[in-house]
Amino acid sequence: MDSLEKKGMNSSLLNNRKLFYALLILVFIIGSFLTWKTQTNAIETQKQETIMLAKSASSLIPKSYLLTLTASELDLEKEEYKTIKQNLIRFVENNELIHFAYIFMLKDDDIYFAVDSEPENSSDYSPPGEIYYEAEEWNYIPFIQKIPTVSEPFEDSWGKWVSVLVPITDYENNEILGVFGLDYPVSTWYMNTLRNTIQVGIMTLCVLAIIIVLQMIISMNFELKKEKQLIFETDNRLRDSMALYKAVFDQTTIGIAIADNFKYLVETQTGIPSINPAFEKILGRPKEQIADVTWSEITNPNDLGVDLEYFKQFKAGIIEGYEMDKRYIRPDGKEVWVHMIISPLHFENPHNKYHLCIIEDITSRKIIEKNLKESENSKSILLDNLPGMIYRCKFDKDWTMLFTSQGCKELTGYDSDSLINNSEVSYNNIIAPKYRQYIWDKWITVLNKKQKFIYEYEIITADGQTKWVYEQGQGIYDEFDNVVELEGLIIDISDRKNSEDRIRYVNEHDALSGLYNQKSLVEHFNNDIE
CATH class of the missing domain: 3.30.450.20 (PAS domain)
Structure with a gap:
């Protein structure tokens, strides 16, 4: 019986291994196919999206502006050229994946730069009328076939690129006014494709890994493995949580501190830091000095009354927390404006003993608000007077x-x-x-x-x-x-007009009789004759 049981177990183990390897090969084949398909689809999708982006951008360029351009240095003084160039510069600034945007024009079988997105002081700037000597056959496709094209990766004197070219057509006479182009660095062009491909590859590897782990679990003691795995994962999560907490606590620009009523704590009872570097920077004090004083001692007296009233309601449980703008006093006597948020802390905190204090330095904003208010007052006084x-x-x-x-x-x-x-x-x-x-x-x-x-x-x-x-x-x-x-x-100007009327009356009338004088009569007589 023991022999039969052992033989049955070996047979089951052999069958499990066959099933495991068959499943492993199947997953590998499917994963490889999905990876290849994802890469192909991603490249095609990116081509279509970039063509649509180029078409949308080119449609915003008034064709009347393009008709004024000659792809020569004469364009530099034209407002249409300047407007298009500024739009191209802003377009590139707002699209971080795009390095160049430009408009080509075809003259005498040569491709000329009409406008580009580079400032005139840039080493990559191409002035209007500059011939693109590195043009290849695919650069002429939009001019000849009147269709968009996306190049394969190529290298020119500016670097390695993938170009997207779309024709700008005057539909009234079906003529190509120019070609709108976008240049993507090869490294960024394949970034999304590579990311999607890697994701599918990782998914495949994950599936393979799961199958392997499952086989190992089946081959080993299930309960023991489960116990060890649980301990291991718990330890990792705890370590990751602590690392994330420390990174956020130390690197945030928002000041964070745990307080025990009126005193800030250097650390909790378990040794966790309670004052982060941003809090020290905002108050201008190291955490040891912060812990030696009460927050009421370093609060501006003009703000302390409101703060204490809120804090009293908070400790009494009347309000869940509060926030306000207040001023702290630094050791050098200078004030710093902060937006403060006080909230309860339910951690080793019996009887609502501890609370969380979060502050953000808003000194610059307060200065701007003050200057803006003064400016508005000055403007109002000027307009009213x-x-x-x-x-x-x-x-x-x-x-x-x-x-x-x-x-x-x-x-x-x-x-x-x-x-x-x-x-x-x-x-x-x-x-x-x-x-x-x-x-x-x-x-x-x-x-x-x-x-x-x-x-x-x-x-x-x-x-x-x-x-x-x-x-x-x-x-x-x-x-x-x-x-x-x-x-x-x-x-x-009524007073001025009245003065003019009085002067005119004096010039046209006799001072004694009030009748038209001789000069005025002659002028009226001549006007009537005419």
Whole structure:
């Protein structure tokens, strides 16, 4: 019986080994095929994605801009060239995998650089009109066949690349205006492919490893192996957890400390550090000095009252925690602004004895806020004391106001809120009717020429009074030269106009009789004859 049992066990072991090796070979074959298939699909997918990216980017380049380019040094002074170049530079900056972006043009069977993404002071800069002498047959495919192409890895004087070229077509006459190109370093081009392939390879190896481990477990004492494996994995997780905790604790820029009521602890009872380097840096003190003082002693007195009130509620269990902006005092007397978060710590912490203090240095932000507030106050004072009214409005026939200065009330008799978005009255309704159409026509004329608008006209104020005003303004344009808004200054010139009328009256009338003088009569007579 013992012999039969032993023979049966050996037979079972042999069958298990055969099954193991067969499964191992099958997994290896499947894994190899999946790795090859993943690599092939990844390369093809990347080609299609980069072509789509190039097409999308090229479609944003106005074809009217390309029609103005000649692929020569004459383009350097053209605004269209500068606009396209700036867009290419920003495009490359926002796509870390792309090294170059450029536009080729074909002239006399030679490929010329029209625009590239390199600054003019770069050693890799190619000025418009430079011939691409290293062009190969595949560089001509977009020009001849009018289809996108992705090159195989190649090397030129700039390095090793994979290029993506898409034609920019003028569909009205079916002509190629140029070719938009993107250059990827070979190292980054295959990065995603390699990553995906490695992932599949690792998965295959993992499966193989699992099969091997299973065979080993079957061959050995299952319970003993399981026990050892459990201890080993637990130890690894504990070690990894401690390493991760220490890395985060030591390397974060956020200050972290564990406190016992009003005192910060150097370490817990189990020897775990309780004050991280960032906390020491923010407070300007080593952890030993921090532990020697209470946090109330190094808090700015102006912030201490609020902090103590929150802390009292926290210790009483009224609130779960709190956060606030406060100032700590460093040993040199300087203050540091922090955003502080206090939360309970449920670790070796009976009766809510310990709590967690997290601080972030916001001194720079506070300085910026202070400067911004001072700047806004200065600007507000300046605008409020300017004569007349500063405005910004929409380019429509109502002159819909988006902003007016405080001078609006004195000038028009209306509050700023009454004009904003035409809530009570539009500025066009304030303009004397006989000037409205002329002002609209004049604005259109100056905007088309990108000139300043300057004109004197009459307005009717809220109380029905007529005032002469002088307006000077200009248009605000977007990147496509479309008028977005208008802005300018309108001032009261009624006193000047009244003075001019009085001077004109004196020049045209006799001082004693009040009748037209001889010179004025002659002028009127001549005007009537004409």
